[in-house]
Amino acid sequence: MLRYYGKDLLDWHRGELSSRRLHVLVKHLPRESSVNRELFGEAADWSVTDHLLAATVDHLAAANWMFASVNSEEDAEPLEAPEPVPRPNGTPDSGADGPDADAADADADPSAAAAPGPSPQQLVRFFG
Template sequence: MALIKHLPRDSALQRELHGEAAEWSVTDHLLAATVDHLAVANWMFQCVNASEDGDQPDPPQPVPRPVTKDEDQDEDEDQEAGGQDERGPGTETPEISPGQLARFFG
């Protein structure tokens, strides 16, 4: 079990279990978040300093991030149940499965 638990991130088992997310390190996630925040800051600056014609720039698209197989299945179930992908201020907090908790706390 110790050998399997400490396999490298690019191993075939890790890729099979976690998909493309296995190849992303913490640094990659932090870099994607930094790029997203910088893009939003630039977008807000453009909105505030836009011409008076009312032409607002489109909001930036976030950097695509890998989705684990479990998250992919959860999204498919949400869409089948009529759930929304984007959480608005009036939506309820989704229930968290034990698998998601275990994955979060690692």
């Protein structure tokens, strides 16, 4: 149950807790809270640092693979590309900085390529 300073969620039903205050409390729950685990699953355990470390490992592995591929014998068998570090959702990071990032975004949402600014849903998500 959501508890803060001796009060609980029933205070919202009793009228002792405003909807705005309830929204703020839920929005700023700690990463390890049950609500965040239910909403985001394993991704709730990953911090920004964890994502950056996984990206660093992926980039270093790719750089080492490219170096080894370029400096191997011409008649040698090609080296296998490295596997990316698994992310919480089970897929590797999409690599938004990659050369096909705009094409991937356009494939996902055809109206996104034509829209000059953020969508209404993005504005609502940003401003809460």
